[in-house]
Amino acid sequence: MPIDPAARASELPTPDEAAREHSQSLARHIHAEIAANGGAIPFSRFMELALYAPGLGYYSAGATKFGEAGDFVTAPELGPVFAACVADAVAPVLQQLGPSALMFELGGGTGAFAQVALMRLMELDALPARYLILEPSAQLRERQRAQLFERLHPMLFALVEWIDGPVPHDWNGVLFANEVIDALPTPRFRIQGREVMEQYVATEGDRFALQYRPADSMLLQAVRHIERRIGRQLPDGYTSEVLPQLPYWIQAVAGGMQRGAMLFVDYGHARGEYYGEQRTDGTLRAFYRHRMHEDVLAWPGLQDITASVDFTALAEAGLTAGFDLAGYCSQASFLLGNGLAGVLSRIEQIDDEAERLRRTNEVKRLTMPGEMGERFQAMGLSKDVEFGAAFLAGDLSYRL
DSSP states (O other): OOOOTTBOGGGSOOOOHHHHHHHHHHHHHHHHHHHHTTTEEEHHHHHHHHHHSTTTSTTTSOOOOBSTTSSBOOHHHHOSHHHHHHHHHHHHHHHHHOTTOEEEEESOTTSHHHHHHHHHHHHTTOOOSEEEEEOSOHHHHHHHHHHHHHHSOHHHHTTEEEESSSOSSOEEEEEEEESOGGGSOOOEEEEETTEEEEEEEEEETTEEEEEEEEOOHHHHHHHHHHHHHHTSOOOTTOEEEOOTTHHHHHHHHHTTEEEEEEEEEEEEEOHHHHTOTTOTTOSOEEEETTEEESOTTSSTTTSEEEOOEEHHHHHHHHHHTTOEEEEEEEHHHHHHTTTHHHHHHHHHTOOOHHHHHHHHHHHHHHHOTTTTTTTEEEEEEEESSOOTTTTOSSOOGGGO
16 A cells, blocks of 8 residues: 555544554553653653553554554565565575574564565575564564464474574574664754754643753764764754664674674665755654654554664664674665566466466565665675675665
8 A cells, every 4th residue: 555655643544442542541651751751751762652662552562563454564564575585695694604593583573574584594405593583562473473383384483482682692693674773762853053952752731742952962972973974064953863872772682693694674875865955854754554644743652653774874883883784785676686586487487367466566566666676775784704695786885
């Protein structure tokens, strides 16, 4: 279903009574925290609560999120093509690391990615010793478990393990994250006069409202770093996002990885484009029932809140954590460089016309510039391993 970028919260489908009550419960929780913290909390904290408050947040509660019945469709939910190509990309890394290598997926969605990836890795003789999934939503964990139990051979299902945090010991393997960094709670800033201000969320009656306060030293330094790197001062009124905590997050999720690689796929830009002169209000937006809108304070717990990824910052964070940049390219180029030609050949051989059309449309959505092909980017970070040819098609590292 297409996303309407011009939608406003007032024009979106009205939540049912149970959903409204759920949102009101989370809103009361957030209002109470605002009251306990002097009348305002940083926007990043509001985003964290709206998405991850235990039992109430968007990702920690049980509402349907993925697919046509949810709020958005991710690449693995469209069909098997995306996961099969990712498996082709990481198979050489797993083979270099040997039979004790791990595969670690952040945020498992419905389990569709793990299902296809494990089957394809088995075909490539590159199965990991274990396939680990870090999933914050208890409801999604159960959905993943049910799907994988039903659709995987018992030998493959036995490899899957759900964990509650980063790998708790030294390890070698591959970390994969699709549409994860965009959901990290992000600080928002605005330039006022030459000062850097941080966006806060306050209470006005029974509603939430935005205000600005002077940025702390960490956020201030992050914004000045951006200005130095792009070679110009951001103008008065310029508003955007930055993740000063990204280097610490990368180090945390990599944990004790001794050798291996990390692969991130997400929507975003290199820094020069992310903080372009025309993008004066940043990239923050909300998704509700396949509609994109800008009222990120509306209906907490019922809608996704997300910001695009600064891939230059991601590369810097990876280098700080001791990784090398293996490559950076559009999703379309990444898929083309990792087995898409073979996928297309297999699609042409499908006898069922309706299924052949579905798979053809899946490839189009994954690769066309107006769909996911250019809006989504892939980045590989490696430590003492080689990705092989994974990023040779259309590498954009020079843009970083």
